[in-house]
Every structure is written in structure tokens, then in C-alpha cells.
Amino acid sequence: MFSMATPSNSPMVVATILFNIAFLFLSLHSAEAQIGVCYGGNGDNLPSKQDVVNLYKSNQIGAMRIYSPDQTLQTALQGSGIKIILDVPKDNLQSLGSDQSAANQWVQTNVVPYASSIKYIAVGNEVHPSDSEASSVQPAMQNVLNALNSNGLGGQIKVSTAIDTTLITNSFPPSNGQFTDSSYITPIINFLKSNGSPLLVNVYPYFAYINNEAQIRLDYALFTASGTVANDPNNGLNYQNLFDALVDAVYAALGRADAHDTAIVVSESGWPSEGGDAATTVDNAGTYYMNLISHVKQGTPLKQQGIETYLFAMFDENNKQGAPTEQHFGLFSPDQQPKYGQLNFN
Template sequence: MDIPNNPPIAVAITLFVVTLFLSLCLHFTEAQIGVCNGMIGDNLPAKKDVVDLYKSNGIRAMRLYSPDLDSLQVLQGSGIKLMLDVPNEDVQSLASDQSAAMRWVKTNVVPFASTLKYVVVGNEIHPSDKQASSVLPAMQNVLIALKSKQLENKIMVSTSIDTSLIINSYPPSNGQFNNTAYITPIINFLTSNGSPLLVNIYTYFAYISNQQSISLDYALFTSNGTVVTDPNNGKNYQNLFDAMVDSVYAALAKAGAPNTSVVVSETGWPSAGGDAATVNNAGTYYGNLINHVKQGTPLKPGQTIETYLFAMFDEDKKPGPKTERNFGLFTPTKHPKYGQLNFS
């Protein structure tokens, strides 16, 4: 093609290249670090103050576990991208009734579409849970609703699992899903729609459940050198986070989805309430994690891991062990627990 003799074609090609470049820049400059905004507390700041705190700390992504209208409204125009959950208790109704999914999207997504990046259909639903058979049809119905509003290319639909669905995770390349009948159709949906698998990854819980085999340094990113070498592929691991993420990638490959990406939809370390739960350990974990995720993992070197820290605040009404109420990066009075973490 003789470009100089075809100015209109040259201009069109130039515009295409510029547009592609800008779109790639926008994609790659989206926040790699987000923070989950849990709300199980009676002493938390006002919704506007929360969004202002995100902005003032350079936190450009939020996970919200239910469609809180006040939060959704305040987020508009904030520049913060949102991961919005369909709560577990709503999954069955959205699965069984397309009109319910249409209403949910019309109410909670359409008015706030410019802010949303993901709709998360269920959090840590296990194959034995009553909602398990509803996860995939609910995802399908939500996607149909998004398509009816021409939003399917702007907002991705996924679900968030925990690592109990992964077995044989040592060494990481042996990782596989423990219930393929449950997870494979979900993975097929993600793959066909270009959506990532969302995974909640906690090195803290792995460490406290197996301190005989896992060192604190390995869990906190403070090991001085290689701790684990995977004999199957020769990959070297200096921290547990990478090993856990790569076990998910290995499981995805075995499920026929080697190119499906992983987003870490929760990770954190408690500052009180249990073994190794100290301010120093938590601050070390968060700081090292933030600095690390842009590097990728041994299986996916250089591939930034989009990661959501858990959580913005301590939640004084959260049930369970005391550690569950002490995952906050900030106190309810908006003071940082760990100095000035560089979220950007």
C-alpha cells in the first residue's frame, strides 16, 4: 500500500494507531491496587468521607460488598473504579428470574455504569453451599441484563472464590480445582467473555494453619532468597503470595483456561486478635505486597496482579474470631495504621 499517495488512508491509519495507543495507556494505567470497603461496623465514617479518604490516599479502586446507594452516588465522578458484589443472599433470585437480574442491573448498575468495572456474583460460595448451583445462571442473567443496556464491553461479570477450591497447591504447578463439576462451567463462562477469575488470597491464614512448614518471612515477603523451587518447572518462589497465585494459574490451565487472568479480590493481614496478628506484621505485609504486585509471579513475570487489599477500616461488628475485626488499613477515625502506604 502506497500510504503517501493515499492521504485519507494515512490519516485513518494514524487515527487508529493513536486511538489504540490511548486505549492501551488507559488500560495499563488503571489502578493495580484497590481497597475493599467493608461496612460491618457502627462507628465508620460517613460515605463521602470514605470516598474522600480513598482519593486523598491515591486509592483508585474499591470493592463494595453490596449495592449501597449512598456510596454509589458519592463515587460518581470520583475517578474510583468499582468492584460491586451481588450479595450471596441475592444470587439465587437473580439466577431463577431474568427479570430480577434486569431490575438489579437497572437499579444498581445503569445509573453508576461509568464507575463500575466488575460485577461480582457471589463471594466465596463453595460447591456444598445452597447457592452453588445458582452462581453460573446468575452470572449469565446479569450479563444478559448488561447486554440489554449495551454495557457488556464496559463491565465484566465474575465471581470471587477462596483458595479452599484449590488442592495440591504445593508445589504451585500441581494446583488444581477440587470440584471441576462446579468450577469448570464458571471458568468457561469467564473465558468466553474475557473476564478474570477473582480469588481471595490470604497468606496469613495459610501461615497460621501450617506454621510447621511455612515460615513467617515467606508469608510476609521478607525471605532473603528462594524458599521453594518448583521441581516441575524450575520456578523459584521467595514469597507465599506468588506461590498461591500461581497455584490458581496452574489450576486454570488444567481446566483448559491457561489465558484467563487472576484478580486478587481480597488479601490482607490482621493487626490484632490472633497468632502473628500484629501492627508490625500487618504493615510489613501490606507495604511489601503493594510494592510487589506490579512484578507479576514466576509463572506470569511482568504481568501486574490487580489486587484489592482487605480492608479500609476495622469492622467492630464483624462476627467470627477477633482477627476478623482488625484487618483495617485505617482506624474508624480515618487515621492510617501503618504510616503512609503508597497505594499508587
């Protein structure tokens, strides 16, 4: 017990001790996984933007991803405590990458008035090396960061891009993972390293499973396997679920790109409840989301630290293009009723 009569208990020393305790607590807390939910608006029957924000708050969901600027939604988010990933849409990449003034205007309009709620800017989503916009991704990232810096926001908002795991080859065993096109990804990785930004990664065991059902077990994809399913002979790590294997393959690819310290944020992950084969059921989707929320707190075999993770998505979207499953990734029905009981997002 401290004695207030001793010199070691001067106000400055006590303050230093308290600061160190607080710093330790914050450090431990920051290693925990924050759960967010992506908000997609491709539906003609969805709640108002204010009702959406209220639903996030009532379910204690503290983070959101939106795929394009939305002034009505961003205004409703102000003061809510909800932090967002704000995407630069694909059709803006070439103009922002080639013209600093365009990036300045984009940031001035879509970021500056709402800066207190923005955590990351995702410059492009799932852009592939063969896409016409590919060469614009890293220049647009730099120009957006320049615009943030000119508004004093560069230290507050991190700039990144969101990739999918098809950019990783040799993904099993995970330690063999590497990026498929170094000419595309290397400038992006160098930007992330230079600016202390995470790599945003969309991770979908569901798609890996349905594309290789002969080799991948359903319980491995749903986090329900009772023991080790796969082993990495290069490092002896054991894998009980496919999510960990996919994420660790990206970590391995980052390591090969000399970016060992670059963090991963899982910017999308989900499981459809209908519209596909026998695996797309409400039970399987609910199992996946519940287990994902619980699992990411502990990290992966390679990186045993919490992973910030965004579930896809808040609502079923009846106007979503693509396979029928694309309309059924919602955690909630458009009438705001939960599809899977009361998930614990907090």
C-alpha cells in the same frame, strides 16, 4: 527526523503513527497493577459514605470493592474517578439465578444508574460447592450478563465471581494446582472464557501461614525472605514468597481447566494487625501491605505481568463476625488515620 515534504508524512500516516505509539503506551500501562481497597461497612463507628470517598481520593486509591449495593455510597462515587467491584450478595444468588426478571430488576436498580463507576460485578463471594447457593452461581452470572447486555453495558462491565484458595487442591508445588470440584467450577470457568472476564480470587498468605506454621516460614508469608524458599520441580520456577505460590496454583488450575488465558484479579488480600497469635502485629501487617503493593506490579514467576489487586480492607470493622482478627484488617482506623504510615497506593 521526519521531512514534512515527503508523502510518507501525510496526515493519515502521521495519525497512524501517533495512534500506534498511544496504543503501545496503553498496552504497557494496562499490564501494570492497579491497587484497590475493599470497603467493608461492618462497624458502628465508621465515617460517612462521602468521607469514605474523599479518603480514597486523597490517598489516590482508584478502585474499591463493595460487598452489596449501597445507593448512598454509589451516588457519592459518581464523578470521583473511582471504579468498583460490586458484589451480588449471597442471599440474592438463588433468585437471580432462577429468574431473569429478578436479575433485570437488580441490574436496573443497582447498576444502570451507577454504571460509569462499575468495573466488575462479583456474583457471589467465596461460595463453596457444598453451599446451597452453589448451583445458582453460574446461572446468576449469566442472567446478570443478559441484563447488562439489554442495557448496552455488557461490553463495559465484566461479570465474574470471587473464590478463595480453598477451592484449589495440590497447591504445592504450584504447577500441580487444580480445582477441588470440577462440576461446580467448570460452568463458571466456561462462562469467564466465553465472555473474556477475569476470575476474582481472594488470596490470604496469612491464613495459609497460621494454619501451617510448622511448614511455612513467616518471612515467606510477609515477602521478606532474602532468597528462594521453595522450588517447583515440574517447571524449575523459584518462589520467594507465599503469595506468588498461591496465585500460581490458581493459574495452574485454570490451565488444567483449559482456561490458560483467563486473567486473575486478586479481589482480597490482607493481614490483621491484632486479635490473633504472635504474627498479628501492626509491624507485620504494615510490612505485608507495603510489600504486596510493590510486589504485584511484577506479577508472579509463572505470569510476569501486573496483577490488579484489592487490599482488605479500608477500616477496622468492630461489628465483623468471626475470629477476633476479623475486626482488625483495616488500613485506616475509623477516625480515618492511617495505621501503617503513608502507603503508596498509586
